[in-house]
Amino acid sequence: MTPARRTLSAWHASYDPGAAKTILNNGRPCRVVFDDTFDRSVLRGGPLTGAYRLRQLHLHWGSSDLHGSEHVIDGVKYAAELHMVHWNPKHGNFAGALKQPDGVAVVGIFLKVGNTPKPEMKRILEEIENIKTKGKEAPFLHFDPSILFPKSRDYWTYHGSFTTPPCEECITWILLREPIEVSSDQMAKLRSLSKNDENEPPSPLVDNWRPPQPLKGRIVRASFK
Numbered sequence: 001m002t003p004a005r006r007t008l009s010a011w012h013a014s015y016d017p018g019a020a021k022t023i024l025n026n027g028r029p030c031r032v033v034f035d036d037t038f039d040r041s042v043l044r045g046g047p048l049t050g051a052y053r054l055r056q057l058h059l060h061w062g063s064s065d066l067h068g069s070e071h072v073i074d075g076v077k078y079a080a081e082l083h084m085v086h087w088n089p090k091h092g093n094f095a096g097a098l099k100q101p102d103g104v105a106v107v108g109i110f111l112k113v114g115n116t117p118k119p120e121m122k123r124i125l126e127e128i129e130n131i132k133t134k135g136k137e138a139p140f141l142h143f144d145p146s147i148l149f150p151k152s153r154d155y156w157t158y159h160g161s162f163t164t165p166p167c168e169e170c171i172t173w174i175l176l177r178e179p180i181e182v183s184s185d186q187m188a189k190l191r192s193l194s195k196n197d198e199n200e201p202p203s204p205l206v207d208n209w210r211p212p213q214p215l216k217g218r219i220v221r222a223s224f225k
């Protein structure tokens with residue numbers, strides 16, 4: 001995408017580590033689930049009006065380090081992409097928010113293979129040992145996902161849909177410019193997850209990303225010049 005250069009205000013996340021609940025392999029992108037029954041972990045500012053509650057985070061990755069991200073910036077594909085999914089409590093519940101144009105806000109962070117892997121990714125990668133096969137779920141307590149943010153808060157934003165069904169046009173994307181680094185070994189660990197359950201032969205959970213959709217006249221704005 002070629003974003004229009006225009007200044008936007010800063011976004012802020014205020015996450016309660018006590019809201020983290022479980023980590024889960026549902027045969028699709030593995031996810032960490034948070035308590036969203038009240039405003040305990042919220043995202044504000046930037047292109048958003050009001051506070052959005054954190055519901056879950058998940059990762060998309062590829063079958064090699066050369067691809068895996070769902071967004072492509074100026075032709076660059078990253079090894080993985082982390083999505084933090086928030087919803088607007090004014091719509092009552094997540095299902096209701098999915099039907100509203102201002103229902104959901106997703107922070108997207110690129111993962112790039114490099115020499116200085118972000119130590120904060122360790123926790124998720126360690127817990128992966130406990131959810132090797134589809135249907136496995138493990139406790140994932142006391143975790144503040146803001147430790148995964150890169151140093152820079154620069155972002156692109158546009159209005160769009162989920163990359164997986166039901167694809168309602170309900171998402172305000174906040175896509176961070178600066179990637180975080182992971183090692184090639186850490187990527188291999190993600191690929192060691194199986195999309196089959198424990199009674200079936202293992203089948204690597206890879207390429208759980210979808211190719212970028214055409215922007216179709218959507219306006220992409222940047223928070224930086």
Ligand SMILES: [Zn+2]
Nearest residue numbers: 058060083163
């Ligand atoms: Zn996603």
